[in-house]
Amino acid sequence: MTSIVALAGGVGGSRFAxxxxxAAGAAELSVIVNTGDDVTVxxxxxxxxxxxxxxxxxxxxxxxxGWGPRGDTFRCMEALERLGxxxxxxxxxxxxxxxxxxxxxxxxxxxxxxxxxxxARRLGIHxxxxxxxxxxPVETWVELRDEQGWxxxxxxxxxxxxxxxxxxxxxxxxxxxxxxPGVLEALAAADAILLCPSNPFVSxxxxxxxxxxxxxxxxxxxxxxxxxxxxxxxxxxxxxxPAARMLSELGYTASAAGVLxxxxxxxxxxxIDPVDRGLSAEIERHGARPVVADALxxxxxxxxxxxxxxxxxxx
Amino acid sequence: MTSIVALAGGVGGSRFAxxxxxAAGAAELSVIVNTGDDVTVxxxxxxxxxxxxxxxxxxxxxxxxGWGPRGDTFRCMEALERLGxxxxxxxxxxxxxxxxxxxxxxxxxxxxxxxxxxxARRLGIHxxxxxxxxxxPVETWVELRDEQGWxxxxxxxxxxxxxxxxxxxxxxxxxxxxxxPGVLEALAAADAILLCPSNPFVSxxxxxxxxxxxxxxxxxxxxxxxxxxxxxxxxxxxxxxPAARMLSELGYTASAAGVLxxxxxxxxxxxIDPVDRGLSAEIERHGARPVVADALxxxxxxxxxxxxxxxxxxx
Numbered sequence: 188m189t190s191i192v193a194l195a196g197g198v199g200g201s202r203f204a205x206x207x208x209x210a211a212g213a214a215e216l217s218v219i220v221n222t223g224d225d226v227t228v229x230x231x232x233x234x235x236x237x238x239x240x241x242x243x244x245x246x247x248x249x250x251x252x253g254w255g256p257r258g259d260t261f262r263c264m265e266a267l268e269r270l271g272x273x274x275x276x277x278x279x280x281x282x283x284x285x286x287x288x289x290x291x292x293x294x295x296x297x298x299x300x301x302x303x304x305x306x307a308r309r310l311g312i313h314x315x316x317x318x319x320x321x322x323x324p325v326e327t328w329v330e331l332r333d334e335q336g337w338x339x340x341x342x343x344x345x346x347x348x349x350x351x352x353x354x355x356x357x358x359x360x361x362x363x364x365x366x367x368p369g370v371l372e373a374l375a376a377a378d379a380i381l382l383c384p385s386n387p388f389v390s391x392x393x394x395x396x397x398x399x400x401x402x403x404x405x406x407x408x409x410x411x412x413x414x415x416x417x418x419x420x421x422x423x424x425x426x427x428x429p430a431a432r433m434l435s436e437l438g439y440t441a442s443a444a445g446v447l448x449x450x451x452x453x454x455x456x457x458x459i460d461p462v463d464r465g466l467s468a469e470i471e472r473h474g475a476r477p478v479v480a481d482a483l484x485x486x487x488x489x490x491x492x493x494x495x496x497x498x499x500x501x502x
Numbered sequence: 503m504t505s506i507v508a509l510a511g512g513v514g515g516s517r518f519a520x521x522x523x524x525a526a527g528a529a530e531l532s533v534i535v536n537t538g539d540d541v542t543v544x545x546x547x548x549x550x551x552x553x554x555x556x557x558x559x560x561x562x563x564x565x566x567x568g569w570g571p572r573g574d575t576f577r578c579m580e581a582l583e584r585l586g587x588x589x590x591x592x593x594x595x596x597x598x599x600x601x602x603x604x605x606x607x608x609x610x611x612x613x614x615x616x617x618x619x620x621x622a623r624r625l626g627i628h629x630x631x632x633x634x635x636x637x638x639p640v641e642t643w644v645e646l647r648d649e650q651g652w653x654x655x656x657x658x659x660x661x662x663x664x665x666x667x668x669x670x671x672x673x674x675x676x677x678x679x680x681x682x683p684g685v686l687e688a689l690a691a692a693d694a695i696l697l698c699p700s701n702p703f704v705s706x707x708x709x710x711x712x713x714x715x716x717x718x719x720x721x722x723x724x725x726x727x728x729x730x731x732x733x734x735x736x737x738x739x740x741x742x743x744p745a746a747r748m749l750s751e752l753g754y755t756a757s758a759a760g761v762l763x764x765x766x767x768x769x770x771x772x773x774i775d776p777v778d779r780g781l782s783a784e785i786e787r788h789g790a791r792p793v794v795a796d797a798l799x800x801x802x803x804x805x806x807x808x809x810x811x812x813x814x815x816x817x
Contacts, residue, residue: 230545230605262575266599270624272606280595284581290545291587309585 189214189502192377196221196390197236198253198427199419199484200383201243206490207381208244208315210498217316217373218244221385222299223327223358223393226341228276229267231286232293235341236390237303238285240317245310253427256281275346298322300367318373320394323364327389330355332436340389349429352436358393366399374403379501382416384482386430387449388437395453404453415456415501416475417493418443421482422462442466447473456500458482458493476500504529504817507692511536511705512551513568513742514734514799515698516558521805522696523559523630525813532631532688533559536700537614538642538673538708541656543591544582546601547608550656551705552618553600555632560625568742571596590661613637615682633688635709638679642704645670647751655704664744667751673708681714689718694816697731699797701745702764703752710768719768730771730816731790732808733758736797737777757781762788771815773797773808791815 191214195204204218221236235254242248242256249257259279268274278286285306292302299319307317327340332352343349374380385391395401408414420443425431435441439448443459444466450473457475459466460482470477480496483489506529510519519533536551550569557563557571564572574594583589593601600621607617614634622632642655647667658664689695700706710716723729735758740746750756754763758774759781765788772790774781775797785792795811798804 228606229602230547230609231602232545256581260575260577260595262595263578263598263602266571266596267602270599270603270621272599272603280575280577280598281581283578283595283598284585284587287544287546287578287582288585288587291543294545306585 189378190217190373190376191215191379191381191498192217192219192373193381193383194219194385194391194394195236195240195383196385197224197239200236200385200390201240201248202253202484202490203383203417203494204240204315205243205487206484206492206494207498209487209491210494214378216314217318219318219320219370219373219394221390221393222319222321223325223389224340224344225324225326226276226339228278229272230290231278231283232290233276233278233286234289234299234303234319237299237317237319238282241285241303241306241310241312244312244315244317245307247310255279276341298367300369316369316373318370319367320370320397320400321364322367323360325358325360325364325393327393328357328359329353329389330357344429349432353433354436356388356392356433356437358396361393361396361398364397366397370397371399371403374400374407377407377412379498380404380407380412380414381497381501382414382450382454384417384419386419386428386433387446388430388433392449408455413455413501414453415458415497416446416450416454417458417497418446418460418463418482420446420463421460426483444469444473447475456497458497458500504693505532505688505691506530506694506696506813507532507534507688508696508698509534509700509706509709510551510555510698511700512539512554515551515700515705516555516563517568517799517805518698518732518809519555519630520558520802521799521807521809522813524802524806525809529693531629532633534633534635534685534688534709536705536708537634537636538640538704539655539659540639540641541591541654543593544587545605546593546598547605548591548593548601549604549614549634552614552632552634553597556600556618556621556625556627559627559630559632560622562625570594591656613682615684631684631688633685634682635685635712635715636679637682638675640673640675640679640708642708643672643674644668644704645672659744664747668748669751671703671707671748671752673711676708676711676713679712681712685712686714686718689715689722692722692727694813695719695722695727695729696812696816697729697765697769699732699734701734701743701748702761703745703748707764723770728770728816729768730773730812731761731765731769732773732812733761733775733778733797735761735778736775741798759784759788762790771812773812773815
């Protein structure tokens with residue numbers, strides 16, 4: 188059976204993963220999800236990218252925001268604010284249930300991989316295997332400009348709304364981390380490895396940095412497996428998230444081609460939007476074959492169409 | 503300034519404490535609250551009796567249930583149920599905020615006493631000092647009949663709804679516990695020490711068992727301070743909670759007088775309902791002076807009236 192493995196972050200990744208499910212037909216689909224954004228808030232363990240993928244694939248996601256359950260309310264956060272609690276990491280009442288469940292299961296000794304499988308099962312996701320990249324505790328930190336020092340990614344992303352320039356990204360704990368059970372095996376068995384349109388530094392980057400992952404991908408490529416990516420940038424900008432700003436702040440070109448500088452020779456097939464057609468030659472210089480298609484995922488159909496184009500080019 | 507110290511458990515205790523505030527006038531009022539019921543659920547630290555007292559004294563309590571915030575919703579619990587989580591300990595969306603805040607502050611190194619003071623301040627309680635009995639972790643466990651073994655009090659109280667007979671009560675961790683800062687000092691400075699109409703085994707009992715508390719009360723009594731209690735039983739039954747059943751299951755008489763068997767010589771003045779007037783001689787045999795007054799706290803006025811009667815007899 189054809190086996191497809193996708194590496195994903197949050198909103199963009201979850202949407203593309205949903206498209207992949209539609210496009211994959213009978214193929215086996217695994218989504219390896221970034222956990223560098225994970226954070227403990229009020230004693231609760233939160234895994235934002237895993238949750239976004241879970242919510243998207245189970246169909247409960249708030250389509251407008253792209254994350255969190257649809258129709259969520261924030262009564263607990265409102266009460267917490269009255270109690271003087273920190274509420275910049277806004278947890279909806281429905282969303283909280285996921286964090287309570289995760290925290291409880293982890294306290295009972297289950298691993299993030301087991302917790303994710305249980306949540307997926309309860310949410311009715313049976314056709315896609317969602318795997319956290321590692322069961323080890325890792326944390327993405329970013330260094331802020333102007334001597335403001337290092338902060339947890341969520342401090343930069345949620346609390347400061349990415350409104351401050353950065354000059355470095357570090358995934359802490361990776362040296363002692365190992366890939367979650369099944370991750371390297373899935374890559375070894377893959378017929379295509381896809382990089383979702385997620386942030387190259389703080390979504391795909393941490394996954395690629397998990398010990399063994401890059402080697403497993405290189406091994407797969409040597410036996411002819413194609414690594415195909417969708418550009419997270421369209422016309423030099425992102426639909427959501429700070430990828431474009433981070434590219435220029437970290438010394439790369441803020442364009443679809445600039446993303447390939449970060450991926451440094453890893454990508455064989457690269458999907459770009461028609462507006463970026465002019466970057467084709469540059470993309471080829473990075474060793475990737477450009478594929479041009481509407482990269483803006485408009486609704487479920489747009490997601491599926493994009494995934495079909497990429498799959499066709501990759502398989 | 504006159505100083506009044508009340509020992510309290512949950513619903514009955516919180517109502518009487520509210521009456522005391524009305525009745526105390528310019529006197530200083532401290533409420534020492536049982537923490538034996540405290541429990542960690544889904545990683546959140548919950549202090550049910552402290553919260554009930556906080557909610558009652560701040561006026562946000564659901565008057566009908568007697569605990570939890572008024573108008574609370576259970577959206578998180580409903581979502582948690584769909585995720586297969588344990589929901590027998592039902593946490594409302596507003597209530598959850600209190601537990602998130604407590605858990606966060608404890609994680610930051612604050613003590614239960616400090617957390618309680620902060621929550622009280624945020625809830626606008628400035629005229630009553632609410633003190634958890636201890637900052638040490640203690641847990642009330644009950645032994646179920648028929649070889650079912652020992653369970654945490656909440657397992658018996660909430661999960662099993664007290665529908666199973668018990669044969670023992672144990673407050674674990676007391677030997678290593680010490681009274682919270684200010685508790686022994688408050689008792690030493692008290693002009694009256696009041697036992698609220700709370701469960702003698704699992705509400706007042708744990709407070710009296712905290713090392714130093716019983717000694718501090720005895721010392722106060724030797725200097726003439728009156729220990730006055732309100733019977734938690736009226737006509738052999740309780741308004742709320744399992745005190746009557748526990749009395750008979752543990753070998754005591756299930757009556758207002760039976761409660762004094764448990765308090766074993768500690769009570770000087772004992773308020774009973776007119777329906778229990780016939781127990782006066784028995785109460786005197788336990789060394790207490792009976793005071794007869796409507797012990798059913800009907801609304802805020804009923805609470806205040808009851809407190810006034812007890813205070814008058816005690817001061």
